[in-house]
Amino acid sequence: MNSITTKVLILDDDEVTQIIGSAIMQRLGAEAFTASNLVEAEMIMKDDQITMMLVDVNLPGNHHQFNEVIQQKINEEVRVIGLVGKNQHGIVHRDNFPGLHEMVEKPIDIEKISRAVGF
Numbered sequence: 001m002n003s004i005t006t007k008v009l010i011l012d013d014d015e016v017t018q019i020i021g022s023a024i025m026q027r028l029g030a031e032a033f034t035a036s037n038l039v040e041a042e043m044i045m046k047d048d049q050i051t052m053m054l055v056d057v058n059l060p061g062n063h064h065q066f067n068e069v070i071q072q073k074i075n076e077e078v079r080v081i082g083l084v085g086k087n088q089h090g091i092v093h094r095d096n097f098p099g100l101h102e103m104v105e106k107p108i109d110i111e112k113i114s115r116a117v118g119f
Helices: 015-027 038-047 063-075 110-117
Strands: 007-011 031-035 052-056 079-084 102-105
Touching: 007 015, 007 038, 015 031, 015 052, 015 110, 031 038, 038 063, 052 063, 079 110, 102 110
Parallel strands: 007 031, 007 052, 052 079, 079 102
Antiparallel strands: none
């Protein structure tokens, strides 16, 4: 990683994922912020220059608004990595989430995240 600190926003309604994700990103040398919903995420993004996002693709709430926010961040060249759990059949469909740079299956760990973020 270069001398400019990578600022990562972890957007997930699961507190355990936030804690683990934050610890992993800090261990990888990034500054981590967490948000449980879009309102919190937008407040953080307004105040900090986020360069990467780890986003729960099944975040509860307004999916249209969620998709707009994520697409805007992708257009701003923010690297967006989807966090996804397996569905009831154990299958994850990446095709349902166009535009994401990477997708990481939960539960997350340092190996999965470091491969996805590239450092």
